[in-house]
Amino acid sequence: MKDFFNFKQFITPIIIQILFWIFVVFSVIAGLFMMGTAGVIPGLLTIIFGPIFIRVYFEVIILFFKIYERLASLDDKTPNNNPQ
Numbered sequence: 001m002k003d004f005f006n007f008k009q010f011i012t013p014i015i016i017q018i019l020f021w022i023f024v025v026f027s028v029i030a031g032l033f034m035m036g037t038a039g040v041i042p043g044l045l046t047i048i049f050g051p052i053f054i055r056v057y058f059e060v061i062i063l064f065f066k067i068y069e070r071l072a073s074l075d076d077k078t079p080n081n082n083p084q
Contacts, residue, residue, distance in 0.1 A: 012065065013065050027046060027047070028047050
């Protein structure tokens with residue numbers, strides 16, 4: 001719990017995963033709606049490529065958190081070089 005309040009544990013990656021699935025569901029619903037209004041091809045393209053683009057977008061966001069975790073682990077392994 002201490003890590004949570006000191007912002008050493010992030011909740012954003014969990015929220016991003018939840019948002020990913022919500023956006024995937026909306027993408028499929030939008031694709032189905034487009035099949036009825038704009039045509040079958042645009043609807044199918046939305047159903048197929050919508051989740052892929054959403055996945056790539058959220059992976060880029062999560063990448064920042066992964067970079068931070070790796071840098072923090074390297075910082076923990078590096079001895080303190082401050083002369084006193």
